Amino acid sequence: MSSFSTQTVNNRDDLLDIDLEGDGSFNTRLKWGYLDNTDIEEWLILDDGFVIEYQGIADTFIGYDLNDDGKVLDDNCYFHYVQASNATTGPQYNNVTTGC
Template sequence: MNQKQKQTGFTLIELVVVIIILAILAIVAAPKFITVSTEARVSGLAQLNASAKTANNLVYARSQMSSFSTQAVGSRDDLLDIDLEGDDSFNTRLKWGYLDNTDIEKWLILDDGFVIEYQGIANTFIGYDLNQDGKVQDDQCYFLYTQAANATSPPGYVNEVSGC
């Protein structure tokens, strides 16, 4: 048989056209995925903010009830430890009746995507470490909890989302 066998497959032009179509689809779809990620981070921080407020309201209300045991911390009138589980373990610290900045994280359900950063004795930053340097403040995508400053100033709750 002298017949040439017919070769099957894609031509170079067909492959280039397919690659160009895939590139166009990627260019169009990528910004939508980036926007979805940003919206998810912003939503996560909003949920943290709401959860922190709810936790503080709950703990504050419980600290005012006589059925929960409390104990003063040294000679400081601003700090109070409370036994919320009734097991004679005073494991929650309140400052002026609200959660201390180091205790707020115990009351929030945080996934592995969140990083906690403390600043001074009053501020706790919980957010996304987008540049992987172990800090969230420089990424400007965080929830800031500031503990109560005095008996008449409740805690502060701020979301910074400009870098999300």
């Protein structure tokens, strides 16, 4: 018996929900076979110093809000994740550390 199960998302060929524990609760989502950006913060253990900022539906920024304006982009100290855009283009990610 498999320890996990999957379920497709209605009317979406790009999304797949996964039950990692096999308990019937689907606790993560893949987009085109890669982690959906909406699930990143669920799978990271972050201390209270980190801020998560979303830009549009595909971009996630996790970093430090050094100037206390609620954003990390203008502080240049973050991890940037862009979710997969289609079946042949996987996610992109990079670190920006010029402001750290």
